[in-house]
Amino acid sequence: MNEENKDKLYRSFPDLYEQLKEDDYYFFTCHDGWFDLLWRISEYVTKAAEKQGLEPRVVQIKEKFGELRFYMVGSNRELHQSVQKLCDESQHICERCGQPGSFRVTGAGYWCVRCPACLLMEAEQYRQRWGGEQSQMTPEEWMARNNRRFSDSEPGDDEP
Ligand SMILES: [Zn+2]
Numbered sequence: 001m002n003e004e005n006k007d008k009l010y011r012s013f014p015d016l017y018e019q020l021k022e023d024d025y026y027f028f029t030c031h032d033g034w035f036d037l038l039w040r041i042s043e044y045v046t047k048a049a050e051k052q053g054l055e056p057r058v059v060q061i062k063e064k065f066g067e068l069r070f071y072m073v074g075s076n077r078e079l080h081q082s083v084q085k086l087c088d089e090s091q092h093i094c095e096r097c098g099q100p101g102s103f104r105v106t107g108a109g110y111w112c113v114r115c116p117a118c119l120l121m122e123a124e125q126y127r128q129r130w131g132g133e134q135s136q137m138t139p140e141e142w143m144a145r146n147n148r149r150f151s152d153s154e155p156g157d158d159e160p
Contacts, residue, residue, distance in 0.1 A: 020060075034090055
């Protein structure tokens with residue numbers, strides 16, 4: 001996420017992002033295509049927290065196994081589950097540009113959600129940098145190629 005977009009979130013939801021903004025221990029790493037989704041999650045959490053008298057603080061935002069992860073302290077189970085559902089939308093949003101996207105597995109098994117245009121762009125960057133073809137397999141193709149079952153590669157844990 002670029003600094004300008006991070007700042008928009010920090011300024012608009014100062015309480016929610018208090019810790020993430022001030023402490024380098026916490027991190028915020030994903031591309032800008034998920035900005036609108038993060039905005040919606042932030043609005044949702046802020047309103048829900050007000051209603052329930054909670055004071056959640058974001059401690060980590062990142063991409064894991066291609067999906068958005070949004071970790072807070074001071075939340076409760078209900079709020080956590082609602083946020084999880086919103087994060088699931090990232091499975092269909094290109095992490096780079098925000099257009100509709102789908103799962104791909106690139107290179108050595110790295111999961112991501114990309115739209116066709118960003119996939120092409122990354123493939124071109126890869127060609128220029130490494131002089132070869134970047135893999136753009138779907139998860140199904142990748143697992144067939146690597147002889148792995150879906151469950152082996154599925155995000156199984158919810159650890160930060
Ligand atoms: Zn894209």
